[in-house]
Amino acid sequence: MAHTLVAEKHPLDDLIRTDRMPHIWCPGCGIGIVMRCYAQAILESGIPVEQHVIVSGIGCAARTPGYMNLDSYHTTHGRPIPFATGLKLVKPELMVTVFSGDGDLAAIGGNHLIHAARRNVDIKVICINNFNYGMTGGQVGPTTPLGAKTTTTPYGNPEYPFNLPYLLAAAGAVFVSRWTAIHARQVKEDILYTFHKPGFTFIEVLAPCPVGFGKSNNLDEGVEEMWLYRRRCVPAGRVPEETPWEALQVDLREERPIVVGRFVDEDRPVYRPVRLEDKPSEHRG
Amino acid sequence: MRGRAVLTGEHFMHGDHACTEGAIAAGCRFFAGYPITPSTEIAERIAQRLPEVGGVFIQMEDEIASILAIIGASAAGARAMSATSGPGFSLMMENIGLAVMMEIPIVIVDVQRGSPSTGLPTLPGQADVMQARWGSHGDYAIAAYAPWSPQEMFDLTVLAFNVADRFRIPVMVMSDEVVGHMVERVVIPPEEQIPRWERKRPTVPPENGFRPFLAEDDDLVPPLVHAGEGYRVHFTGLTHDERGYPDMSAETHHRLVTRLVEKVRRNADAMVRYEGYGLEDARIVVISYGCTARSARRAVAQARAAGIPAGLLRLISLWPFPEKPLRDLARQAEAFIVAEMNLGQMICEVERYVAQPVIGVNHAGGAMIPPAPILETIEEVANRGAHIGRRKASTG
Known part of the structure; x- marks a missing residue:
């Protein structure tokens, strides 16, 4: 009798809205990998599922809440962070994660991103960076490498991209890391770690977008970009002593290393609204 | 030290402060805002008051962040409010649609100033009243109230929270x-x-099959689930079905948007507020709201003292528009005069419901319209008949 390889139930089944499958993501997309890491981290977090809340804006990555079987809020373009801020301040016992893309968080929502980091409001941000606006068909974004071709930079991108870890560190995030979709283990570990790290945390995950970004930049297949990550990623030394912030700039066009790792992990008083019943010393931290 | 939530008693109070006290008395426990004249005193007072009653005040980086923060706070269960003026109100517009679509109650106070653009920051206007109704893209419906006194800044802020919660809609206080x-x-x-x-809340425990956007009651309001209650509900600004799941079909879209609009139309009686003065025998009906209604009332009193059968219909709810009293008055009035501090906004709504001439008394803003031009218009109409209006409604 043949062995059956079909499992009756997957440990993550309860965390996925299986009735919403199939998802919208293209073959070769990296978002699903990160969603799985997030689900696995929830499972291992020891925090009841009912206390996890996921918030997103608009874009491919921002569709993730629709597939997660959690309290989920799919807000407007660029706005998940202020929505999450209001929600978290009213129910501090909830674990509020913002799961969205680079265009959503760093372009249209860029102001909210830096101000939430400055405040050190206790929300967990997972930023999928696929170097372009995927959902609208591959336009230039705030992270598109200089020179890269997109549908709105047909002659090559004339703008410098954001170095997101550097930006977030400068703005005051207490935890900043960067991985890629090939670093599933590290991504899961960092999400799990930030669940227990009070304050504003930021994890950037570089992810292939073969249809939107790859096609015009010699990365037509998602796996090619994964190979590129495998070939070029190097772990950071201590930042900035051994690895300067500038070295974190990503340039997919050149054979330059892509620096990954945990860049910031420090403690700073978490934002708490003023409560008059607190003793003055408890107002912060 | 905890402060009192309801400052019961008689006060000599600033309008913006009365709005703040109305909010706190109504149970508002979350405020997010951005400083802007002439609404800043609301933020200043509530920044002092909310910590006294265990609430949360946060000054955000802009008005877009402010409205998102109050939607998020309300999604977590708090009564939440923001206050602004024209420029900030404009920044909030997109996400009024989000609150409509997610059916998350919020209250926004717009202390109107001279506009458009930066306009007259320290001087009055009433030119945001159509924006309150139509400012976000798409078909939707909301409620909006126009206080004419500090007392109503208190009362109508309380009402705004009640209407927002009861019907799961954004409600504006258009001061x-x-x-x-x-x-x-x-x-x-x-x-x-x-x-x-109170908000309508689910009566069944979380379980598979609970449909958070299914409106089973005649009022078309589904029960509201707050974050962290175990229902694991999806809220989205996308067109969604009764499960809350995105559904990109024309049928679902029509069903959803129709319900959202019909929800307000069907419950309009609970939201509509107006006040009449001298309307019993009025042949010339003045319609006004907010600060302008104070001058209109004076003008009507003077006209009546001079023997002219004038009356005042004061709009307290701008939206839903009090169409019923207006239709009734159309059976007795010979002319309508609409006094408002804009170049003709609510007059369009009046013209929709009456066949008589409708005459505007308008000013672009910057100073209150005094009683005199309203009284002069009443006298002109009375002296020369009802057919001299600068604006005429088409009949039929």
Whole structure:
């Protein structure tokens, strides 16, 4: 009798809205990998599922809440962070994660991103960076490498991209890391770690977008970009002593290393609204 | 030290402060805002008051962040409010649609100033009243109230929270610089007399098959689930079905948007507020709201003293528009006069419901319309018949 390889139930089944499958993501997309890491981290977090809340804006990555079987809020373009801020301040016992893309968080929502980091409001941000606006068909974004071709930079991108870890560190995030979709283990570990790290945390995950970004930049297949990550990623030394912030700039066009790792992990008083019943010393931290 | 939530008693109070006290008395425990004249006093006072009653005040980086923060706070279960003026109100517009679509109750106070653009930051206007109704893209419906006194800054802020919660809609308090900065007698009732309409909440425990956007009752309002209650509900600004799941079909879209609009139309009687003065025998009906209604009332009193059968219909709810009293008045009136501090906004709504001439008394803003031009218009109509209107409604 043949062995059956079909499992009756997957440990993550309860965390996925299986009735919403199939998802919208293209073959070769990296978002699903990160969603799985997030689900696995929830499972291992020891925090009841009912206390996890996921918030997103608009874009491919921002569709993730629709597939997660959690309290989920799919807000407007660029706005998940202020929505999450209001929600978290009213129910501090909830674990509020913002799961969205680079265009959503760093372009249209860029102001909210830096101000939430400055405040050190206790929300967990997972930023999928696929170097372009995927959902609208591959336009230039705030992270598109200089020179890269997109549908709105047909002659090559004339703008410098954001170095997101550097930006977030400068703005005051207490935890900043960067991985890629090939670093599933590290991504899961960092999400799990930030669940227990009070304050504003930021994890950037570089992810292939073969249809939107790859096609015009010699990365037509998602796996090619994964190979590129495998070939070029190097772990950071201590930042900035051994690895300067500038070295974190990503340039997919050149054979330059892509620096990954945990860049910031420090403690700073978490934002708490003023409560008059607190003793003055408890107002912060 | 905890402060009292309801400052029961008689006060000589600033309009913006009365709005703040109305919010706190109504149970508002979250405020997010951004400083802007002439609404800043609301933020300043509530920044002091909310910590006294265990609430949260946060000053955000802009008005877009402010409206998102109050939607998020309300999604977590708090009564939440923001206050702004024209430029900030414009920044909030997109996400009024989000609150409509997610059916998350919020209250926004717009202390109107001279506009458009930066306009007259310290001087009054009433030119955001159509924006309150139509400013976000798409078909939707909301409620909006126009206080004419600090007392109503208190009362209508309480009502705004009740209507928002009861019907799961954004509600605006459309004040103006005159009323916001006016100091007048305000009576705050005992706590137990503050009306409270609760949110409709799920009556079944979380389980597979619970449909959070299924409106089973005649009022078309589905029960509201808050974050962290175990229902694991999806909220989205996308067109969604009764499960809350995105559904990109014309049928679902039509069903959803129709319900959202019909929800307000069907429950309009619970939201509509107006006040009449001298309407019993009125042949010339003045319609006004907010600070302008104070001048209109004076003008109507003077006209009546001179023997002219004039009356005032004061709009307290701008939206839903009090169409019923207007239709009734159309059976007795010969002409309508609409006095408002804009170049003709609510007059369009009046023209929709009456066949008689409708004459506007308008000013672009910056100073209150005094009683005189309203009285002159009443006299002109009375002296020369009803057919001299600068604006005429088409009949039929």
